[in-house]
Amino acid sequence: MGLAPRPDASVAARPASDHVVSYDPQSQEGWITTRLDMLVNWGRANSLWPMPFGTACCAIEFMASAASRFDLARFGMERMSFSPRQADVLICAGRVPFKLAPVIRRIYQQMPQPKWVISMGACASSGGMFDNYAVVQGIDTIIPVDVYVPGCPPRPEGLMYGIMMLQEKVKRERMSDQSLREEMDPDPASNLYIPPAVIDELSEPFGNSVHQTRSGL
Amino acid sequence: MATKRTIEVALSTTGLDREGRPQRVPLAVDERGQVTTLAPPPALEPEPELEGEHMLINLGPQHPATHGVLRLVLELDGETVVRCIPHIGYLHCGFEKIGEYRQYNQIIPWTDREDYLNSPGNNIAFALGAERLFGVEITERCTVLRVIALELSRIISHLVWVGTTCIDIGAFTPFLWAFQERENIYNLLEGWVGARLTTSISRVGGMAADIPDGWLDGLRGFLKTFPKTVAEVDKMVTRHGIWVGRTIGLGVMTADEAINYGLSGAMARASGVAWDMRKDFPYLDYETYDFDVPVGVNGDVYDRFLVRMEELRQSVRILEQAVERLPDGPVNVDDPRLILPPKSKATSEMESMIHHFKLVMEGPRPPVGEVYVPVESPKGEKGYYFVSDGTAKPVRWRIRPPSFVNLSAIPKMVEGHLLSDVIAINASIDIVMGEIDR
Amino acid sequence: MSAPFTVVHAGHAAPDAPAPRTARQVPHRGGTPNPSAARLQAKFPQQYVRHEVMWGDTTVYVLPERVQDVVRWLHDDAGEQYDYLVDVTAVEYRDVEQPLEVVWHLRSLPYRRFLRLKAQLPKGTPLRVPSVWPIYQGADWLERECFDMFGISFDGHPDLRRILMWEQYREGYPLRKDFPLRGRFSRAEQLRQALSQNPEAKYSMEELTIADAFEDLPLDMRRRLAGGERTGE
Numbered sequence: 001m002g003l004a005p006r007p008d009a010s011v012a013a014r015p016a017s018d019h020v021v022s023y024d025p026q027s028q029e030g031w032i033t034t035r036l037d038m039l040v041n042w043g044r045a046n047s048l049w050p051m052p053f054g055t056a057c058c059a060i061e062f063m064a065s066a067a068s069r070f071d072l073a074r075f076g077m078e079r080m081s082f083s084p085r086q087a088d089v090l091i092c093a094g095r096v097p098f099k100l101a102p103v104i105r106r107i108y109q110q111m112p113q114p115k116w117v118i119s120m121g122a123c124a125s126s127g128g129m130f131d132n133y134a135v136v137q138g139i140d141t142i143i144p145v146d147v148y149v150p151g152c153p154p155r156p157e158g159l160m161y162g163i164m165m166l167q168e169k170v171k172r173e174r175m176s177d178q179s180l181r182e183e184m185d186p187d188p189a190s191n192l193y194i195p196p197a198v199i200d201e202l203s204e205p206f207g208n209s210v211h212q213t214r215s216g217l
Numbered sequence: 218m219a220t221k222r223t224i225e226v227a228l229s230t231t232g233l234d235r236e237g238r239p240q241r242v243p244l245a246v247d248e249r250g251q252v253t254t255l256a257p258p259p260a261l262e263p264e265p266e267l268e269g270e271h272m273l274i275n276l277g278p279q280h281p282a283t284h285g286v287l288r289l290v291l292e293l294d295g296e297t298v299v300r301c302i303p304h305i306g307y308l309h310c311g312f313e314k315i316g317e318y319r320q321y322n323q324i325i326p327w328t329d330r331e332d333y334l335n336s337p338g339n340n341i342a343f344a345l346g347a348e349r350l351f352g353v354e355i356t357e358r359c360t361v362l363r364v365i366a367l368e369l370s371r372i373i374s375h376l377v378w379v380g381t382t383c384i385d386i387g388a389f390t391p392f393l394w395a396f397q398e399r400e401n402i403y404n405l406l407e408g409w410v411g412a413r414l415t416t417s418i419s420r421v422g423g424m425a426a427d428i429p430d431g432w433l434d435g436l437r438g439f440l441k442t443f444p445k446t447v448a449e450v451d452k453m454v455t456r457h458g459i460w461v462g463r464t465i466g467l468g469v470m471t472a473d474e475a476i477n478y479g480l481s482g483a484m485a486r487a488s489g490v491a492w493d494m495r496k497d498f499p500y501l502d503y504e505t506y507d508f509d510v511p512v513g514v515n516g517d518v519y520d521r522f523l524v525r526m527e528e529l530r531q532s533v534r535i536l537e538q539a540v541e542r543l544p545d546g547p548v549n550v551d552d553p554r555l556i557l558p559p560k561s562k563a564t565s566e567m568e569s570m571i572h573h574f575k576l577v578m579e580g581p582r583p584p585v586g587e588v589y590v591p592v593e594s595p596k597g598e599k600g601y602y603f604v605s606d607g608t609a610k611p612v613r614w615r616i617r618p619p620s621f622v623n624l625s626a627i628p629k630m631v632e633g634h635l636l637s638d639v640i641a642i643n644a645s646i647d648i649v650m651g652e653i654d655r
Numbered sequence: 656m657s658a659p660f661t662v663v664h665a666g667h668a669a670p671d672a673p674a675p676r677t678a679r680q681v682p683h684r685g686g687t688p689n690p691s692a693a694r695l696q697a698k699f700p701q702q703y704v705r706h707e708v709m710w711g712d713t714t715v716y717v718l719p720e721r722v723q724d725v726v727r728w729l730h731d732d733a734g735e736q737y738d739y740l741v742d743v744t745a746v747e748y749r750d751v752e753q754p755l756e757v758v759w760h761l762r763s764l765p766y767r768r769f770l771r772l773k774a775q776l777p778k779g780t781p782l783r784v785p786s787v788w789p790i791y792q793g794a795d796w797l798e799r800e801c802f803d804m805f806g807i808s809f810d811g812h813p814d815l816r817r818i819l820m821w822e823q824y825r826e827g828y829p830l831r832k833d834f835p836l837r838g839r840f841s842r843a844e845q846l847r848q849a850l851s852q853n854p855e856a857k858y859s860m861e862e863l864t865i866a867d868a869f870e871d872l873p874l875d876m877r878r879r880l881a882g883g884e885r886t887g888e
Contacts, residue, residue: 053279055285055286055307055308055650056285056308056330056333056650056651057329057330057333057414057415057651059285060333060334060377060414061413061414063396064396064399064400064403067392067393067396067397067400068393068396068397068400069396069397069400080281082279082280094308095308095310097306097307097308097309097310097654098821098845098846098848098849099306099819099820099821099849100278100286100307100308101846101849101850102849102850102851102852102853103278103279103286103307105850107279129326129327129330130310130311130315131836132310132311132314132315132837132838133311133314133826133829133834133835133836133837133838133845134309134310134311134314134820134829135310135311136846136849137842141842141846142846142850152415153414153415155413186850190847190850191847191850192843192846192847192850196841196844196847197843199842199843199846200842200843203842205837305818305819306817306818306819306820306821309820311829311836313804313830314829314830314834314836315836318836349681349710349711352681352683352710354679354680472661472662472663474792476663476738476739476764477738477791477792477793478791478792478793479739479740479791479792479793479794479797480793489661489662489663490663490665490764491663491664491665491666492665492666492764497665497666497675497764497767498675498767498769499675499676499677500678501677502677503677504674504676504677512662514662584683586683586684586709586710587709587710587712587714588709588710588712589712589741589742589760589769589771591741598741600741600742602742602744602758602760604746604748606748606749606750608749612746612747612748612749613744613746613747615742615744617741617742617760621796621797621800622793622796622797624796625792625793625796626792629792654819655819
């Protein structure tokens with residue numbers, strides 16, 4: 001589809017040349033830093049305190065995930081922190097209209113590093129079935145997202161699979177990679193953190209949505 | 218068959234006695250509508266006036282997200298609310314606009330998502346309106362199946378309400394019990410249509426699918442165990458001193474105010490207005506079922522709680538009757554304008570294939586006209602207003618949202634109460650922002 | 656709270672009426688009209704335009720100017736008692752010649768009747784109708800939403816602001832037929848405008864009543880508000 005690569009701060013810096021395997025003794029991490037990374041990442045991954053930014057139906061499935069049958073406490077996530085200052089992962093569960101966009105941006109900026117974002121559901125990932133004037137076509141146009149969980153709404157098992165993917169991602173992090181903890185930096189004039197052309201490209205209608213603008217038949 | 222009989226729940230509003238225990242409240246059930254035991258509340262001493270500025274605080278739009286993205290701007294004098302201004306629209310997703318670009322059956326998934334706690338109920342309300350617009354009568358089996366789906370939907374909505382209200386007021390356990398019961402209903406719904414929450418269970422002229430074999434046994438099993446959970450929640454919460462103390466006398470709306478503000482559902486019934494669309498403007502043969510409608514007296518948060526708990530029990534009663542009377546027969550009406558041909562024919566016969574193609578690509582076309590068919594959703598009077606110009610997509614699809622109108626009374630209800638009471642009153646309205654903002 | 660409440664049995668005014676039943680075989684047109692239609696025609700002959708019965712519901716078309724008087728009579732009259740306002744909304748047709756219609760859904764709880772009232776506003780004329788808020792408190796938000804989505808002003812409404820979109824929303828009135836489904840601006844522009852709102856805006860006492868704050872507003876805003884200007888198109 002010709003999409004521009006999305007900004008993904010969690011991908012470690014690529015080597016200068018993809019074809020040559022280079023061995024630089026200076027850049028190899030020592031045994032202690034590796035163990036420390038494992039310890040820190042193990043702690044972070046198994047106690048991700050979620051900030052449930054629940055708006056709509058996905059929030060109900062999120063609550064069902066936290067309830068007795070699909071217990072989120074197994075992942076260390078039963079402590080929902082409704083204050084962003086004490087949260088690790090922002091789970092955006094539900095559709096985000098344009099009126100709510102500055103709110104989610106503000107909440108994300110209030111979270112301290114390290115922080116991750118799970119975009120739960122089709123509406124948070126891409127606008128879902130709401131391809132119209134009112135809904136943000138994917139929260140990744142507003143804040144950087146780490147894991148997308150598709151579904152409308154995703155089953156609790158689906159959300160947990162997404163959480164486990166996030167745990168894998170957290171465990172792959174390295175403290176030496178400072179780019180992981182860079183704060184998102186929106187352009188002060190437009191408040192956008194990715195170029196407008198990319199936003200338009202990401203928000204383009206696709207599939208059935210393209211043909212259903214005609215009304216009346 | 219059954220005349221309207223109401224159970225009135227009369228309470229004294231004296232609340233707690235001097236030792237802080239809740240005063241025993243005799244429940245007077247009177248057939249003729251006479252309330253027999255009511256004592257006036259004790260007069261409270263007025264608080265001394267303190268000097269100071271009023272404070273303006275912002276509650277939301279992101280707060281413990283049990284009720285969604287609602288923003289309340291509160292002007293406080295100390296801890297007491299002087300003025301409350303709600304701001305909504307944080308979940309406005311253009312439902313009504315999209316409805317003008319979709320065929321009637323294609324709109325059904327959108328009806329799932331607006332009041333997402335009552336998805337089957339919305340689907341069926343939509344189908345009832347669309348069928349009136351098309352001028353079709355559904356089959357007997359479909360009528361009873363729809364009653365089953367509606368009452369299950371009422372139960373799941375009230376369970377969420379019970380769970381989240383208990384959390385708001387401080388009791389965490391009933392939330393887990395309520396959600397466990399919801400999982401049982403989710404199993405049933407998943408067995409029927411394949412989806413837990415957003416079911417899209419109805420179609421114009423019928424249902425998405427007939428119930429599978431053995432489904433009714435699952436429902437009967439649920440109906441045996443569910444009343445025990447309701448009794449447990451009742452035992453834990455209804456007479457609890459903290460619960461009673463926190464909910465009695467709060468957010469009072471008189472019957473005249475309730476009618477004037479357009480309140481509906483449990484909000485109106487708790488204020489003493491004996492009105493239920495199932496009894497007063499019946500649909501789906503509700504007049505042939507034997508059930509009661511609880512009507513409160515004081516219009517406060519406690520009454521709304523009691524009314525909804527009683528509605529849970531009455532829903533079980535309706536479901537038991539519906540399960541017994543489910544007739545055999547086709548689910549979908551035999552109308553080629555609306556119903557797709559069976560797949561086996563559509564893939565083998567040319568006429569059926571063309572029929573299938575036209576129905577899917579163009580959609581069924583109703584005659585020119587407009588309808589408004591209201592149903593009793595768990596939140597109140599829910600109705601869809603359709604205006605058709607003869608094409609496959611409606612000219613106007615209007616959702617009459619009960620929570621929207623109920624919520625507009627919140628400035629009146631919270632005035633003079635404490636900040637923590639605002640949470641309890643907000644919880645008692647039973648709002649769902651998807652329906653309010655659409 | 657002084658006196659105990661009494662339970663209000665809605666539907667009490669027609670004790671000998673038949674018990675309510677599920678409607679079946681409702682005719683498309685030409686069913687029994689609601690008796691209020693004929694009484695309204697007798698009471699307000701100048702305002703009454705016509706009535707029709709469609710799928711069992713009676714719709715009465717009235718002229719827009721004195722809708723408040725008509726609704727007030729429907730509310731107060733002992734034989735009508737339309738004490739419950741169900742909905743206030745508007746309809747715009749795809750045919751550009753057809754006028755905009757403002758629709759009121761009224762219900763009489765004592766008599767168990769439903770009435771639809773409509774007023775037609777030709778396009779190109781100022782879209783103003785009287786508000787029914789003085790009669791029904793429930794009309795407050797319903798009329799604000801109608802204003803937000805269609806741009807119809809309700810005279811006499813205490814606080815006509817946008818309710819579902821944010822107040823500085825500049826794209827227009829979404830439910831009008833000339834408003835495209837995906838909005839007029841590009842997605843990036845919509846996002847830019849949305850993000851430029853301050854989520855903590857209006858965090859001041861001045862928001863509470865424009866009248867309270869009138870003295871503090873800048874002169875040009877005062878002039879514009881006094882002239883009855885509203886945000887939007």
